[in-house]
Amino acid sequence: MATGAHVTQRIEVHGTVQGVGFRPHVHRVATTLGIGGEVRNVGGHVVITASGRPEVLAAFHRDVLEGAPAPARVERVTVTPLAARPYENSFAVGDSAAGVGTRAISPDLATCPACLTELFDPADRRYRYPFVNCSACGPRATIVEELPYDRVRTTMSRFPMCGACTTEYHDPGDRRFHAEPIACPDCGPALSWANTTGPAALAAAIEAIGNGGVVAIKGIGGYQLVCDAGNDLSVDRLRTVKERPGKPFAVMVRDLREAALLSFVDKEAARLLESPARPVVLLTARPDIAVSGVVAPRLPEIGLFLPNSPLHHLLLRDLGRPLVMTSGNRAGEPIVISDERVRSGLGSLVDGILTHDRPILSRYDDSVVRAGRVVRRARGYAPEPLPLPVASPETVLALGAQLKNTVTLATGEHAVQGPHIGDLSTVPAFEVFEDTARGLCRWMNVMPEFCAHDKHPRYRSTVHAGSWPADRRIPVQHHHAHVAATAAEHGVRGTFIGVAYDGLGFGDDGTLWGGEILLASYTGYRRFARFGHAPLPGGEVAVRRPDRMALGYLVGAEDFGDGALPPPPENRETELVRRMIERGVNCPVTSSAGRLFDAAAALLGLCEVNTYEGEAAVLLEAAAAGEPVRRPLVWKLHRRDDLWVYDPVPTLRELIGSARPANELSARFHATITEVTVALVTKAAAVSGTDTVCLGGGVFQNRRLTGAVTSSLADLGFRVFTGDRVPVNDGGISYGQAAIAAALLAGR
Incomplete structure (x- = not known):
């Protein structure tokens, strides 16, 4: 670009650019x-006013974007020339202002290497301070009002x-320049344990855990x-x-070396374990x-x-052993964030409570990743915005499902999904x-x-929608939402083949679906194939008891x-089940793939309850x-009511009649469902003309x-997609609902 006189620009940067050290x-x-x-900061984005020669401004644009902090996600930049008098060669961080447009806040960020060095440096003023952070790390979404x-x-x-923190906060050359959670032992939060505070509180908790105790810790x-x-x-x-x-527990380890002693850690697993999100990563365990x-x-x-x-680094360093670290709650309840509730609900059940005086505004459980795909989207990932393939002309609150509930807010081109609720x-x-x-x-x-909501009339989220x-209200079929979530994450356009395999979802025909092949878009779907029906003897009882499902x-x-x-x-x-089925008493019918997996597990003696x-x-x-690829069991497809239907009876008959070991038969069962799915998708492609497949459920x-x-x-x-950043389970339902609702509103 040719050189010239100074010009002034207004540069708006949208995306995850607040709370990540972008300013x-x-x-x-x-x-x-x-x-x-x-x-x-203006609203939820960043506004830059910049004056300089055109060629210098071009370099400024490049360096701002290419060198952005790792947690930042720049999604859109707009540049508007200003007629204002050029600024002098000084640059400031201005006061924040309210504004309109897409808003995004960074997820919480794990302790960065620089802060970790300070934490264990005896000469540093933040030595062993459990709340050390900077503009590159620390709490974000959990503390923002x-x-x-x-x-x-x-x-x-x-x-x-304090004076020292104030100096760092206002020093452009300091990495704590405008680090909003900045703190130190002289002015920041402090730990407490019973009647002790500070280092003594931490020492008491460490002693209790080291002696075999169970301790509640405020994370x-x-x-x-x-x-x-x-x-x-x-x-x-x-x-x-x-x-x-x-149910298995997650284990926190000190570093990658310790993780490698317990599991097989490849490069991708190492990247995930050390990422700022710090999710729980499911890995193959080493023997013994x-x-x-x-x-x-x-x-x-x-x-x-x-x-x-x-705080976690201090615990692991001082105890020198892996720790079970699980959410602080009782079965079926959300993770506790209130100091009062932890004392009343868990205080009598544990050997002590290590708390502190920094309130948690938003609860975020630990995220879980398996094979590179998010299973639970919570701390470290949410509430980072997700794309909407069709921009929503009006704001939609998507209410999710009953299990693994999340809620999602859709506005414009983005959807912001809240944390896992349960x-x-x-x-x-x-x-x-x-x-x-x-x-x-x-x-x-x-x-x-x-609001967008599930069609199941008894889901609590659906009941809540009734107040609108x-x-x-925009009702969305459960399995349509599953496959739409996968499609939306990957920016799929037009018609796609949706394969929705899950536990149970309310179907259009009044039965409980769960083994479905759909020809779908964001605005509609047609059921193309399903799994064969079976009764759920006792309804929810059969969900809890695979042996009862097998009898079904x-x-x-x-x-x-x-x-x-x-x-x-x-x-x-x-005899009880037989009478229930014959009389049609509390025996809803399902085409669920998940319930078929339950029945197979029970018939192989792997799980009755x-x-x-x-x-x-x-x-x-x-x-x-560890089993090699095995040949499938017997399977058959039929036509019924204009649908292709997989008949699982021949499959189960061979499964029951075989004397082979359970591990081999399990591998053959998996091969069977794979082959059935491929056959049904191939038939759907022949009818629809699409080669795009989205897996959900x-x-x-x-x-x-x-x-x-x-x-x-x-x-x-085929082009095959499954959930990567968005869970394929019910944790992704609200995002799928949001994508569908946005497309429907845009098409009105």
Whole structure:
């Protein structure tokens, strides 16, 4: 570009650019290049006013974007020439202002290397201070009341900065320049344990854990329950406290070296473990690892994560052993963030509470990643905005499902998904659901004009939608939302083939769907194929008891004229189920792939009762771990009511009749579902003319099945997508609802 006189520009930068050190970064670049002007937070984005020669401004644009802090996500930049008098060659960080447009706040960021060095440097004034942070790390989403992101609108506003922190905060050359959560031992939050504070409180907690105790600790996004991962008695006691008899626990380790002693850590796993999000990463466990066998019973995997805050680093360094680190709550309830509630709800069950005086405004449980895909989107990932393939002309609040609930706010080209909430069946969880929805709206400074919700009439989220005017409600079918979430994340356009395999979702015909092939777009779908029906004897009882689900198939599977399954042994349970099915008493019909996995697990003797959601399916996949690709069991397709239908009866008949080991039969069962899926997708492609396939639903958390389906379809020339940043389970439902609602409103 030719040189010339100074010009002035207004540069608006949209995306995740607040709470990530973006303003200090802009200031450094401007100062280096001699640019005059200022940078400030406005609403949820950043506005830069810059004066300089055209060729210098071009370099400024390049360096601002190419060197942006790693957690930043720049999605859109607009540049407007200004006729204003050029600024002198000085650059300032201006006061924040309210504004309109897309708003985004950074997720919480794990302790950066520079702060970690300070934490363990005896000569540093923040030596062993559990709240050390800078502009590149520390709490963000969990402490923000509203945007724009400044200290006065966070929970740090109650901690006036001391002279030393004030100097750092205002020094453009310091990495704490405008670091809003800045703190030190003289002016910041402090730990407490019973009647002790500060280092003595930390020492008391460490002593309790080291002696085999269970301790509640206030983490970044909520309280956590902690114990020695190598102590059987401690882990068993933690299971009692949590009312969690079998579900695996996550283990926090000090560093990658320690993670590699417990699991097989490849480059991708290492990248995830050390990322600023610090998720729990599910990895293949090494044999004879030095943690209790009751941490993850009967599973070949272990969930590991690295410390995400200075407090966690101190705990791991001082104790010198892996720790079980799980959410601080009782079964079915949300993670606790209130100091008062942790004392009343968990205080009598633990050996002490390590708390502090920095309030948590938004609860964020730990995120979970498996095979590079997010299983639970919470701390470290949410509330980063997600794309909407069709911009929403009006603001939509999507209310999610009943289990693994999340809520999503859609406005313009983006959707902001709140953190994982969980099962809405309890009163505390429903209160959190409502608080989270209100909090998202406050952050985005909007009042939603529409709500999107599931069609199941008894979901608590659907009941909540009933408080909206009828013409402001957008009902979305459960499985359409599943596959739309995958499609939206990957920017799919036009018609696609949706494969939705999950536990249960309310279908258009009044049955419970869950093994579906849909021909879909964002504005509609047609059911093309399904799995064969089976009754759910006892409804929710059959969901909790795979052995009862197996009886449903043995006694009442949909008849395609190919002969019944072998009758089960006659006993009181069998007779009860038979009478229920014959009389149609509390036996809803389902086409669920998830329930078929449950039945297979029960018939192979792997799981009769689910002690946690999805346990049977998890154990069925675990049984096949390490098995080579096996030939499928027998399967058949039929035509019924203009649908293709997979008949699972021949498959189950061979499964029951075989004397082969359970691990081999599990591998063959997985191969069967893979082959069935490929056959149905191929038929759907022939009718629709599309080669795009979107996988959705909790069954696709199964790594063996997802990998086999994806590779088999790709070999045939299909483009196959599944959830990466958005969970394929019900945690992604609200995002799918938002994408569908936006497209419907745009097409009115």
